[in-house]
Amino acid sequence: MAEEEEVPAILVLASSFGIDIKSQNPPKYRFLEAFSSNLPLLQFLQQQQTLPPSVRAIICNALKPVTADVIRSLPSLGLVVTASAGTDHIDLTECRRRRIQVVNIGGLFTADVADMAVALLIDVLFKISAGDRFARNWGLSKPLGFPFGSKLGGKRVGIIGLGRIGGEVAKRLEAFDCIIKYHSRNKNPSVSYTFYSNVVDLASNSDVLVLCCPLTEQTRHLINKEVMLALGKDGIIINVGRGALIDEKELVQCLVKGEIRGAGLDVFEDEPNVPKGLFPLDNVVLSPHAAALTLDGFKDSCEYVTQSLDTFFSIKPQVS
Amino acid sequence: MGSISVLLVGKVLPYLEQELDKRYNLFRGIDPSQRAAVLRDHASSIRAVVASSSGGPDAALIEALPKLEIVSSFSVGVDRIDLQKCKEKGVRVTNTPDVLTDEVADLTIGLILAVLRRICECDRYVRSGNWKKGDYKLTTKFSGKTLGILGLGRIGAAVAKRAEGFDCSICYYSRNEKPDSKYKYYPSVVELASNCDVLVVACPLTPETHHIINREVINALGPKGVLINIGRGKHVDEPELVSALLEGRLGGAGLDVFEKEPHVPEELFGLENVVLLPHVGSATVETRTAMADLVLDNLEAHFLGKPLLTPLV
Numbered sequence: 001m002a003e004e005e006e007v008p009a010i011l012v013l014a015s016s017f018g019i020d021i022k023s024q025n026p027p028k029y030r031f032l033e034a035f036s037s038n039l040p041l042l043q044f045l046q047q048q049q050t051l052p053p054s055v056r057a058i059i060c061n062a063l064k065p066v067t068a069d070v071i072r073s074l075p076s077l078g079l080v081v082t083a084s085a086g087t088d089h090i091d092l093t094e095c096r097r098r099r100i101q102v103v104n105i106g107g108l109f110t111a112d113v114a115d116m117a118v119a120l121l122i123d124v125l126f127k128i129s130a131g132d133r134f135a136r137n138w139g140l141s142k143p144l145g146f147p148f149g150s151k152l153g154g155k156r157v158g159i160i161g162l163g164r165i166g167g168e169v170a171k172r173l174e175a176f177d178c179i180i181k182y183h184s185r186n187k188n189p190s191v192s193y194t195f196y197s198n199v200v201d202l203a204s205n206s207d208v209l210v211l212c213c214p215l216t217e218q219t220r221h222l223i224n225k226e227v228m229l230a231l232g233k234d235g236i237i238i239n240v241g242r243g244a245l246i247d248e249k250e251l252v253q254c255l256v257k258g259e260i261r262g263a264g265l266d267v268f269e270d271e272p273n274v275p276k277g278l279f280p281l282d283n284v285v286l287s288p289h290a291a292a293l294t295l296d297g298f299k300d301s302c303e304y305v306t307q308s309l310d311t312f313f314s315i316k317p318q319v320s
Numbered sequence: 321m322g323s324i325s326v327l328l329v330g331k332v333l334p335y336l337e338q339e340l341d342k343r344y345n346l347f348r349g350i351d352p353s354q355r356a357a358v359l360r361d362h363a364s365s366i367r368a369v370v371a372s373s374s375g376g377p378d379a380a381l382i383e384a385l386p387k388l389e390i391v392s393s394f395s396v397g398v399d400r401i402d403l404q405k406c407k408e409k410g411v412r413v414t415n416t417p418d419v420l421t422d423e424v425a426d427l428t429i430g431l432i433l434a435v436l437r438r439i440c441e442c443d444r445y446v447r448s449g450n451w452k453k454g455d456y457k458l459t460t461k462f463s464g465k466t467l468g469i470l471g472l473g474r475i476g477a478a479v480a481k482r483a484e485g486f487d488c489s490i491c492y493y494s495r496n497e498k499p500d501s502k503y504k505y506y507p508s509v510v511e512l513a514s515n516c517d518v519l520v521v522a523c524p525l526t527p528e529t530h531h532i533i534n535r536e537v538i539n540a541l542g543p544k545g546v547l548i549n550i551g552r553g554k555h556v557d558e559p560e561l562v563s564a565l566l567e568g569r570l571g572g573a574g575l576d577v578f579e580k581e582p583h584v585p586e587e588l589f590g591l592e593n594v595v596l597l598p599h600v601g602s603a604t605v606e607t608r609t610a611m612a613d614l615v616l617d618n619l620e621a622h623f624l625g626k627p628l629l630t631p632l633v
Binding site: 015035036063111112114115116118119120122123125126127128129131132133134135136148149150151152153171172173174175176177271272273274279285286287288289290293294295296297298 | 422423426427429430431433434437439440442443445446447451452454455456457458459460461462463464481482484485486487584589595596597598600603604605606607608
């Protein structure tokens with residue numbers, strides 16, 4: 001079997017992998033930073049003087065999809081490492097067909113995503129971002145007229161998807177005296193929160209909905225007009241899952257018309273495009289899919305990414 | 321009771337002002353010239369003063385009201401009221417503790433998250449269309465950080481309880497160590513600042529705590545440290561804070577209060593590591609209404625000869 005003499009080329013689709021991995025001496029890997037390029041993949045590789053068959057691994061996160069096209073352009077691709085809880089941005093069918101290993105290190109960011117959900121909820125309830133905008137425009141008069149917020153204690157929070165992230169969200173909000181309820185594919189016998197098998201019922205009995213579930217064919221547009229109307233005029237939606245969990249057009253309408261009170265959104269159906277109808281609203285807080293983008297999270301993840309790459313590349317390629 | 325004269329000296333919820341108007345003979349003395357006119361004609365009939373965080377009776381005003389029996393404050397902080405003078409003159413003082421503890425604690429966590437995770441900046445980033453040009457940068461994780469609480473009273477304890485849900489370590493400084501507390505005590509503010517990632521000011525404003533956050537404390541908190549002030553603007557040496565932020569000696573700040581409200585130092589407007597709020601600390605509908613009711617109930621109890629609900633003096 002031939003030894004790999006050349007430093008392996010790793011295609012990096014996620015912009016936040018620049019730390020530590022790069023500071024290897026001598027360099028074990030050559031990182032091709034595709035995230036900062038607008039070129040289509042093959043042109044980008046050409047520009048990097050790299051032949052497609054020499055790319056055997058990809059590092060990515062949820063913000064850039066690893067489509068069937070990308071996979072087919074890289075005939076020797078054997079490993080995809082993703083820093084995200086979800087894997088819906090990766091064509092898993094194509095990966096299975098090609099026997100490409102998919103390593104998901106999203107678990108490292110669970111706390112960060114849960115923190116983001118709580119951050120968005122408090123911001124919407126207390127109007128923190130709106131207040132910050134207001135304060136930067138203060139005139140000479142004391143703004144006791146700034147619209148009031150609403151307290152967290154006693155609020156009924158309906159978590160959709162009580163997995164790792166949903167569980168961490170619940171734990172945090174319990175400390176604020178929120179009442180936790182949830183909807184999941186299956187009831188979890190080890191938690192005492194009230195389970196609802198039906199999302200509309202959950203919405204009718206909640207003040208807040210927090211979306212923490214994966215995007216699948218069953219959960220696409222799970223939050224539709226019926227759910228939003230059941231949630232009601234005082235209701236708030238927090239989405240740290242995937243944009244397509246919500247019927248986005250309907251959401252904008254409900255927010256504009258006041259059918260729901262507000263929303264905190266980290267994800268959107270067509271990122272990075274965000275419906276312009278949301279921009280003038282003070283009852284929404286918008287975030288650029290940043291729930292997992294913390295320095296601490298990435299420092300931790302670098303170790304795992306490096307391990308995954310080292311393990312993968314120490315396996316000599318089979319000659320067929 | 322419509323004949324009892326009450327003087328309003330601070331801005332309060334419209335609901336409270338309306339109720340005071342209905343129940344008492346209400347005089348408005350918030351701005352100085354208004355107040356002077358009221359004092360000229362009615363000083364000898366005023367039996368109660370309603371104060372707030374924006375205005376309260378100092379020694380001079382208390383002296384000028386010979387029939388003053390009670391000061392009821394629409395706030396928990398009473399730094400605007402000359403408590404010593406009230407004691408001397410036998411004037412009762414009430415405030416609004418407890419009803420706003422949870423809200424202020426909620427807001428504190430919200431402010432910490434907003435600063436560390438750059439929530440307001442991210443929101444601006446999306447609304448300005450910048451996300452189309454590139455993803456946002458990495459921010460700072462909150463879970464697991466060490467929180468330093470200056471003043472482990474009701475609000476401080478409520479903040480600590482919430483932070484524990486994020487697996488934070490809690491330490492504190494108080495005038496006296498609390499033997500029942502499970503949190504780590506530091507005997508000085510500088511030591512507290514040196515040993516925490518986020519410092520929360522949650523103590524009352526007194527002559528001793530004026531500018532308790534000074535240059536030394538700010539430097540001890542350091543270039544990665546974050547200051548959260550939900551107390552009073554005067555707890556912090558504001559010019560020192562501003563220069564520390566501009567020079568990068570302090571990592572960030574979340575401020576709900578300022579030394580000279582409504583003035584906010586303009587140098588802060590261009591900074592992405594600060595979050596500025598227009599003193600909304602207790603500004604939820606539920607809380608402000610409960611506070612107003614406490615003010616009204618304390619006044620009513622006093623004039624009916626019943627025990628006060630939340631007396632300070």
